[in-house]
Amino acid sequence: MSDYGFSTLSVHAGASPDPATGARATPIYQTTSYVFDSADHAAALFNLQTFGNIYTRIGNPTQAVLEERMAALEGGTAALAVASGHAAQMIIAHALMETGDDFVAARQLYGGSVNQFAHSFKKFGWTVHWADATDPESFRKALTPKTKAIFIESIANPGGIITDIRAVAGIAREAGIPLIVDNTLATPYLIRPFEHGADVVVHSMTKFLGGHGNSIGGVIIDGGSFNWSASRKFPTLSEPCASYHGMRLHETFGNMAFAIACRVLGLRDLGPAISPFNAFMILTGIETLPLRMARHCDNALKVAKWLKEHAAVDWVSYAGLADDPNYNRHRTYCPKGAGAVFTFGVKGGYDAGIALVDRVKLFSHLANVGDTRSLIIHPASTTHRQLSPEQLKAAGAGPEVVRLSIGIEDADDIIADLDQALRD
Amino acid sequence: MSSPLTYSEDYIAGILRSVKTIAMVGASANQIRPSWFAMKYLQEKGFRIIPVNPAAKEEEILGEKVYASLADIPVPVDMVDIFRSSEAAGEIIDEVIRLKEKLCASVVWMQLTVINHEAAARAEAAGFKVVMDRCPKIEYGRLCGDIGFMGVNRRIIDNKRKPLGAGRGALSRNALGQGKGQL
Ligand SMILES: Cc1ncc(COP(=O)(O)O)c(C=O)c1O
Numbered sequence: 001m002s003d004y005g006f007s008t009l010s011v012h013a014g015a016s017p018d019p020a021t022g023a024r025a026t027p028i029y030q031t032t033s034y035v036f037d038s039a040d041h042a043a044a045l046f047n048l049q050t051f052g053n054i055y056t057r058i059g060n061p062t063q064a065v066l067e068e069r070m071a072a073l074e075g076g077t078a079a080l081a082v083a084s085g086h087a088a089q090m091i092i093a094h095a096l097m098e099t100g101d102d103f104v105a106a107r108q109l110y111g112g113s114v115n116q117f118a119h120s121f122k123k124f125g126w127t128v129h130w131a132d133a134t135d136p137e138s139f140r141k142a143l144t145p146k147t148k149a150i151f152i153e154s155i156a157n158p159g160g161i162i163t164d165i166r167a168v169a170g171i172a173r174e175a176g177i178p179l180i181v182d183n184t185l186a187t188p189y190l191i192r193p194f195e196h197g198a199d200v201v202v203h204s205m206t207k208f209l210g211g212h213g214n215s216i217g218g219v220i221i222d223g224g225s226f227n228w229s230a231s232r233k234f235p236t237l238s239e240p241c242a243s244y245h246g247m248r249l250h251e252t253f254g255n256m257a258f259a260i261a262c263r264v265l266g267l268r269d270l271g272p273a274i275s276p277f278n279a280f281m282i283l284t285g286i287e288t289l290p291l292r293m294a295r296h297c298d299n300a301l302k303v304a305k306w307l308k309e310h311a312a313v314d315w316v317s318y319a320g321l322a323d324d325p326n327y328n329r330h331r332t333y334c335p336k337g338a339g340a341v342f343t344f345g346v347k348g349g350y351d352a353g354i355a356l357v358d359r360v361k362l363f364s365h366l367a368n369v370g371d372t373r374s375l376i377i378h379p380a381s382t383t384h385r386q387l388s389p390e391q392l393k394a395a396g397a398g399p400e401v402v403r404l405s406i407g408i409e410d411a412d413d414i415i416a417d418l419d420q421a422l423r424d
Numbered sequence: 425m426s427s428p429l430t431y432s433e434d435y436i437a438g439i440l441r442s443v444k445t446i447a448m449v450g451a452s453a454n455q456i457r458p459s460w461f462a463m464k465y466l467q468e469k470g471f472r473i474i475p476v477n478p479a480a481k482e483e484e485i486l487g488e489k490v491y492a493s494l495a496d497i498p499v500p501v502d503m504v505d506i507f508r509s510s511e512a513a514g515e516i517i518d519e520v521i522r523l524k525e526k527l528c529a530s531v532v533w534m535q536l537t538v539i540n541h542e543a544a545a546r547a548e549a550a551g552f553k554v555v556m557d558r559c560p561k562i563e564y565g566r567l568c569g570d571i572g573f574m575g576v577n578r579r580i581i582d583n584k585r586k587p588l589g590a591g592r593g594a595l596s597r598n599a600l601g602q603g604k605g606q607l
Contacts, residue, residue: 077576
């Protein structure tokens, strides 16, 4: 299949006609459970000795098509879809870390991830050390003997930083730990992190993958490249597993062991399963991912160029602009486009930012990105308001900052709306 | 981390389609060992598995007599599947090479996490097809569609409706990898 193109995989990977009915669209298997053929079959399923469905908290056929499609689009070995992007991050951390361990994450992350890592993970005894996404060496400096992973966003939300994935991957490799890349804002259409040395990719599918602003979901994709048994740092993968009669997951499942561990331990025990309906909605969205992403990126570039010339605008931070500090990394990592989420600074600071979001008529003022619709938000007063002023600045969300997620409407209409809203 | 080994779909499917009898070195009667359930799964798919394990206390595993060494196997085998450490694989492969005529084997397969590049090169030089760091159960499950339940990237695109029940146990071996879209 490796010779099929990205658009073909977006439509087809993982899906085949339903064996029961011949239905060509993937059915929504709205069931909690699946019958066993015999006691023997049930035992083999529970012992992970054979493949099959047991219970929808662990897997569902609609979800499985979505998982396979995402594994194919990212070029990984296997995937696990879960209830949200945050659930995916939680399950990854649960597979990699024991109480007392730590990980290094870029400071420039989606604000919700900053909260999750700094506060909620602390309750599990997992400590985050922050590094600077624009300075790969800062990741090396933050490593400790207890560090179990490095976490970055390929395109950082909302700062628009494009991370030098290869440089950070090199540091992770030398340290013998996996590089986890949140590829939400890029999607595999723009960046395929495994090609640059990532070991695990995670997405909030709530954004461009689903693409229509109608379903929450997350996914973990296993790159199959990491040797979990090379050290004793990852006992969940390399050591006998008490809840599976002493099975060693890496030895048993090889280059898809991470995805399987996330399913049969994290998802099984923590429980954030994706609903079959949401899996179906996101799967349908992915069919048009390449078409939408091309349009999102085209529109975003037009809007960014236009804003840059506007008298009420102080600055525009979009990697697609030739004088942007991220422009070269955009050409290296995502030449097809710099994404559709970016920030700009309005003259007049906090108050001007709030005024702008009140005046738009086409843009929706809401806390999401990656919708067909154009979206606007003032992070300092909304998504990022839990952060301290220093954290706000570090996350690229100062008082004057407005974040746009450019939709797939006509670019002229998007620009006209901003034009009327920026006039006082 | 370690650069992943890559094998073409045709190579793996070709091996699984041509092989019928497999000597499984390091086979175990312990039901939580991967070798036990790989053996069980492959038997269900129509392969004959001959267990080899000098330390096994059992006379039989899953209905097949256990042999202490490859040299003791009285019938021809098509493939030797190695469930031992990467280091131990070296000696086993040298024995397979020595016994090439007697065993009639043409494939040396090393299980997940078993990687021995030097021994693999010796086997290839002796005319064997070699696979490392893979499981024939997983590869078979991936190619015939069973494993789709686990979100695995099977690298297959499929436009045909499978017969009912085909997802589990019932797929005929010649359905394996007839080429793109044909599975
Ligand atoms: C980059 C990024 N990662 C993770 C998340 C969290 O995903 P979810 O909202 O699906 O839990 C988001 C959501 O905004 C995001 O933008």
